[in-house]
Amino acid sequence: TLKAIRASMLDVACVVDDPVDIEKNVRYIEDGLLLVTNGRIEWVGEWEEGKDKIPEGVRVRSYPGKIVMPGFIDTHIHYPQSEMVGAYGEQLLEWLDNYVFPTEVRYKDKDYAKEMSEFFVKQLLRNGTTTALVFGTVHPESVDSLFEVAENINMRMIAGKVMMDRNAPDYLLDTPEISYNQSKELIEKWHKKGRLLYAITPRFAPTSSPEQLDMAGKLKKEFPDTYMHTHLCENKSEIEWVKELFPDRASYLDVYHHHGLTGPKSIFAHSIHLEDCEWDCLQETDSAISFCPTSNLYLGSGLFKLQEAWKRKVKVGMGTDIGAGTTFSIMQTLNEAYKVMQLQEYRLSAFEAFYLATLGGAKSLSLDHLIGNFEVGKEADFVVIDPCATPLQQLRFDNSKSLADELFVLITLGDDRSIYRTYVDGRLVYARN
Ligand code: GUN
Ligand code: FE
Known part of the structure; x- marks a missing residue:
């Protein structure tokens, strides 16, 4: 061979x-x-x-x-959002309510999820992406079908079922117990099966109760070599909301940290508006960030401070974040990363961009011993x-x-x-x- x-x-x-x-x-x-x-x-x-x-x-x-x-390595993408990519005119929280949630409910149907999993993996491959860290929906079937498709070609893929038990439509909610049991079952079924890996996936702090975040932390303790994948400090209104929902926590990131959800295999999408103490925490826990420029521009979320991540030696990979992001192409994502950095007087070099899309991405997923170069x-x-x-x-x-x-x-x-x-x-x- x-x-x-x-x-x-x-x-x-x-x-x-x-x-x-x-x-x-x-x-x-x-x-x-x-x-x-x-x-x-x-x-x-x-x-x-x-x-x-x-x-x-x-x-x-x-x-x-x-x-x-x-x-190429895509460190943050939602497979159940291909249908609504480019939906017009909102920022994060309205966009979730108006476009994302009504789309994600369709994935309770396993046949539909399978069809879309096939579409999704094909799009990754035609864009040169060979590893991705992927959000499913709240439905475990959504993750089963994605892993089945990836398994067919022995693709290195990391994915997880969304955990969310509040602040979303009833038809998309689980409970702390259900999310724990379903995630555990999926871990036992898929984690380390061939090249597949599991990510514990609380959507973001606003859609999980403290009890559910406890369950996520419990899973991470019981299965320490799984991943943890979520969103962090994407949008100013989102951050205000987290502060209202978790008044006892020192910061948005502290909500996750408090529940045992930071660490070398924790990946935080966006991480745009971080306070100093949050940078410190990412650095001290060796957590990683996914930089999603097309999404951050499209939803008007803000400019990621790549220069600060280098200064702090915080791991960074590139994320397309379909469907807030507007392309499956890591090349187009780098094109917009360059522009985001231009606006901050930082010149992203071609080699740096290429590194972030390959070995740097592998490092951010703690997979640099297996993928990322020759x-x-x-x-x-x-x-x-x-x-x-x-x-x-x-x-x-x-x-x-x-x-x-x-x-x-x-x-x-x-x-x-x-x-x-x-x-x-x-x-x-x-x-x-
Ligand atoms: N924050 C919580 N859920 C989402 C999502 O689906 N997309 C993005 N971009 N941010 C989120
Ligand atoms: Fe996202």
Whole structure:
């Protein structure tokens, strides 16, 4: 089952905690060879050096003019919100009531959930995303169907059933006990089955009672290597509401921290309007943030302080946050990340953007020992990028002056058309027509 891929190869060699170290660790091989066996990276290097390692009879898949990169990692996305992406004109709390909740109720129907799970995974793959941390709905069937689809292609996917027992329509509520029991059952059924992992998923503080957050904390204690995935400090009205609902807690993040929901496998989407004490807590507990620029601009939520996260050495990955986010494409997400940082006088470099989408994302999910670059032994999830997918991109590519320039243009102009092939677990799972 050995596979040999010949193309340009691009990755980042190691995890860094300062952005200036990224460029030093970028590895680019103009004429490279990637060898894959049983879903793992077996060898990567110069074609000339490696070509004799290819056993006779193995066909080399050559992609001239293309760039092979590690698969993209989406650290925050809602699979049951594809239907209402781009719904007009609200900020977070009204948008949830008017568009999200009426959509999510449809996922109590397992057939519908299965159909949408298939749609969702296809969209990830056509956008070059090979790992995602995903919100389901309150219905356990929604998570079953997503995991079933991911399992079929042995995709590394993290997902969980939403826990919410208040401040949403009755038809979407569970209770502390029901959410505990259903989550536990799903953990026992799916966590670490193949490449699948479970995330305990309280929607956000306003939709969980303290009793339910206790249950979430209890689950995390009983299953310490599961993930915890929620929203934090996205919107100013949301933050005010949390302060009213939890007057005894020092901050929004303290609500989660108090219930044992911070830590190295806790991922907090948005985290835009953080107080100093919240930054301290994220840093001290080694929790991670998902940066969701398209969503934060679309809902008018605010500008994420990436510079502060670097300063504090708080882990950050990129999130599309479909359906508040407006694209499945991590490239388009990086395009908007660049603009968000421009407004804060911070120039996001092409290499930094690329790092956040691959190895940095893997680190934020505590998966950097398994995915995120081409280290030998890692899981063989990668994309074959077409840097000249449109006439404009071709023109601009022909006028590029450096690798950094090429990569930056790709991130600025790229989208799903830039994804030529996607490989998961060493197997071809998407090919552009
Ligand atoms: N906060 C609570 N629920 C949601 C959601 O579905 N999307 C976003 N963007 N924020 C949330
Ligand atoms: Fe979200």
